[in-house]
Amino acid sequence: MTVQILINKSINRMGLVHPVVKDTAIELVKRAYKEGIYVLITDGYRSYEEQAKLYGKGRNSYIYKGTEYGDPKSLIVSNAKPGSSNHNFGLAIDYVLANADATEVYYTVNDKYKRVAAIAKTLGFTWGGDWSSFKDYPHLEMMGGLKKEDLQNGKRPSLAINFTPTVIQEEKKDPNKIVNKKLVNFNPSNEEFFNATSKVLKRFEEKSVHGEKAISSIHREKLLNRELSLDDAIGILYVALERGLIIGPKESK
Ligand SMILES: [Zn+2]
Numbered sequence: 001m002t003v004q005i006l007i008n009k010s011i012n013r014m015g016l017v018h019p020v021v022k023d024t025a026i027e028l029v030k031r032a033y034k035e036g037i038y039v040l041i042t043d044g045y046r047s048y049e050e051q052a053k054l055y056g057k058g059r060n061s062y063i064y065k066g067t068e069y070g071d072p073k074s075l076i077v078s079n080a081k082p083g084s085s086n087h088n089f090g091l092a093i094d095y096v097l098a099n100a101d102a103t104e105v106y107y108t109v110n111d112k113y114k115r116v117a118a119i120a121k122t123l124g125f126t127w128g129g130d131w132s133s134f135k136d137y138p139h140l141e142m143m144g145g146l147k148k149e150d151l152q153n154g155k156r157p158s159l160a161i162n163f164t165p166t167v168i169q170e171e172k173k174d175p176n177k178i179v180n181k182k183l184v185n186f187n188p189s190n191e192e193f194f195n196a197t198s199k200v201l202k203r204f205e206e207k208s209v210h211g212e213k214a215i216s217s218i219h220r221e222k223l224l225n226r227e228l229s230l231d232d233a234i235g236i237l238y239v240a241l242e243r244g245l246i247i248g249p250k251e252s253k
Pocket residue numbers: 043087092093094136138139140
């Protein structure tokens with residue numbers, strides 16, 4: 001999982017939020033990522049109609065502009081009518097934490113969740129978890145000093161970026177890297193090398209023909225003295241494979 005996956009998903013879910021809210025949310029995702037916390041933004045801008053639909057959940061009837069939005073089969077999810085949520089002005093976002101591959105999300109208000117809220121506050125967000133009347137833990141917003149009535153009357157805050165964007169260098173996946181790593185670990189100074197080479201030499205000793213016993217005993221001595229080189233070991237392995245003393249995985253055709 002890369003930070004770019006989290007950012008792309010978050011941008012899609014935020015929609016038409018204020019550009020400063022959007023850029024700050026992306027910065028939040030990056031800073032949390034650097035601490036090993038995977039943040040996904042699940043909500044951003046909501047039209048009045050979308051808000052009416054949300055408010056109607058869990059209510060027998062809610063009519064907005066002549067349309068019935070009541071949805072008694074659901075649970076109540078919001079107490080905000082259209083125009084009373086800062087989501088309606090593109091100034092609020094909601095977040096969740098994700099597992100390592102972003103296949104599961106959770107809202108549990110644990111230490112990591114609170115840590116994200118703390119980072120968000122340093123970036124200029126107000127956290128719904130700090131509210132006294134109704135705690136809205138996933139909620140972050142930027143009012144820019146304006147009151148709700150100002151926003152309802154059409155005023156918009158002048159927000160500004162107040163951080164230096166974090167740059168995250170993602171490691172490119174190189175399929176050869178694992179092989180290289182394996183070879184680096186396989187060197188004359190470690191046990192893996194000793195055990196593997198011993199095993200191959202044993203085959204020579206058991207199945208030797210012609211002068212191979214002499215060859216293997218020289219190598220055995222070198223190995224025991226820890227003087228056998230990686231080149232020697234590869235040479236032994238090559239000959240062993242050639243003679244069928246050891247069997248490798250079948251070649252795929
Ligand atoms: Zn919210």
